[in-house]
Amino acid sequence: MIDRHVIVIGAGMGGLAAAARLAAAGCRVTVLEAQPTLGGKLRQIQVAGRLIDSGPTVLTMAWVFEELFQSCGTSLAAELSLIPLATLARHVWPDGTRFDLFADPARTQDEIGRIFGAREARGYQSFRARARRIYETLEAPFIRAPLPTPLGLVRRAGVLPISRIAPFTSYWRALGAHFKDPRLRQLFARYATYCGANPFTAPATLMLVAHVESQGVWVVQGGMHKLAESVARAAEAQGATIRTQCRVREILTAGGRATGVRLDSGQVIPAHAIILNADCASLTAGLFGQAPAKAIRVPRARSLSALTLSLVATASEFPLLRHNVIFSPDYKQEFQQIEQNRLPDHPTLYLCAQDRTDLPIAPAPESLFCILNAPATGAASQPDPAAIDAAVSAMHAQLRQTGIHLRCVASQTTTPAMFHHLFPASSGALYGPANNGPYASFHRPGARTRIPNLYLAGGTIHPGPGLPMAALSGRMAALSLLQDGASTRQSPSMATAGGMRTG
């Protein structure tokens, strides 16, 4: 593919990762981003003169980024300063129970024993082992591989290991085998929401998220957005060009192949291949033209959206750590209301105190980011402003009941409708198609499409949502493109250029 021009539409993590790898492999790469800033959902919002991380806050699977930087001839340590957290998160329930989950599993087990009793501590041990087995079963044949069919997965991994990943058992039900205490069941069920799934209908397979988190959570010094900046820098160092405020209006095709793009400005840019990093639903919705709309099929059901608040505030009394979760009194009701396309009356709140690490010490005022799960109803401009105001008031009341008193200097709210506007055709869903039911993960599109030379990358396709998965999807898009080019036009050695491995 040397001297061939690749256009990447979107500078989200999947797009940037693909661009960096392809540039490192010798392709001429142009990234076209509609927004004025890079990173997509990995975004910052300015509130009272401060930049607040208002997208991802939990960095896991640092090895994915190590591999990415190495493919560009640099390293994670050279590009970013990461601080590992000793306390993964502080959790609080309405009954006043406070529980910290530690990076050290022995410490967590002791803490579970102390607060919830010996039986629950044993349950944690068995849960950890099961989550690890699921992850290990899926890492090579699913997470790091092109999208397999259910049968293909069984062929690669074997029948017995696949039966261990429990796709036909709901996550919530499976947790009952490990935890009798409803608070711990609620705590570990929350990992399903990292993929935008409902823990009551998601497959138990999503336990793998708990394993991923137990392998380490890092704080990016200077803010999460530095991750997007550093991947963009690595891509540019390899020769990629990144243009912001450049919306692509159409993907052009000729003879059934993708041949270039047309920008909002009318400019036509020809390309030998195109990688689309926008929400995959934007393709089928026809936002890039009618011909490419048939390139893939996308399930209709959408993952969770969110109502988020980016705040500068003084937080008093409660000893917040970096990551804090304030649980709702009734988890089932919370998700029933979301299924009914309503904001929950009593939501679980995630509060990121961004100036803190493992100690409850922060400047006053400090930078905070709060997330409430919400239905993906952004396309219908729902929930309406009155419902949003009510939810924000309820959130503050819930925080006060927990002893978290916020004196706000300024705040900015992002609603499902705003997410829909930022990520067109998404309905505000933050994680692409819903991950509910045993086959949902197999119905996501993969890197290749039905249109030759058109590929996909990002958190809305295989292997799934989240920064590391989006980066892995970028790797898969780059690899597929190089392999296809290699098989028809170029030397096969190109597929391994720039650190691209097929494993």
Ligand SMILES: Cc1cc2nc3c(=O)[nH]c(=O)nc-3n(C[C@H](O)[C@H](O)[C@H](O)COP(=O)(O)OP(=O)(O)OC[C@H]3O[C@@H](n4cnc5c(N)ncnc54)[C@H](O)[C@@H]3O)c2cc1C
């Ligand atoms: C509130 C929130 C919290 C999250 N928390 C975490 C977390 O803690 N940890 C974690 O790992 N993940 C988290 N995630 C998920 C993670 O942010 C996403 O999975 C990941 O960033 C998605 O990357 P992507 O490659 O799909 O690109 P996206 O971020 O979706 O970006 C796509 C880009 O394409 C651009 N684009 C779209 N259409 C066009 C067009 N026509 N022309 C040009 N450009 C276009 C968009 O402007 C955008 O920049 C969170 C997400 C949100 C929103």
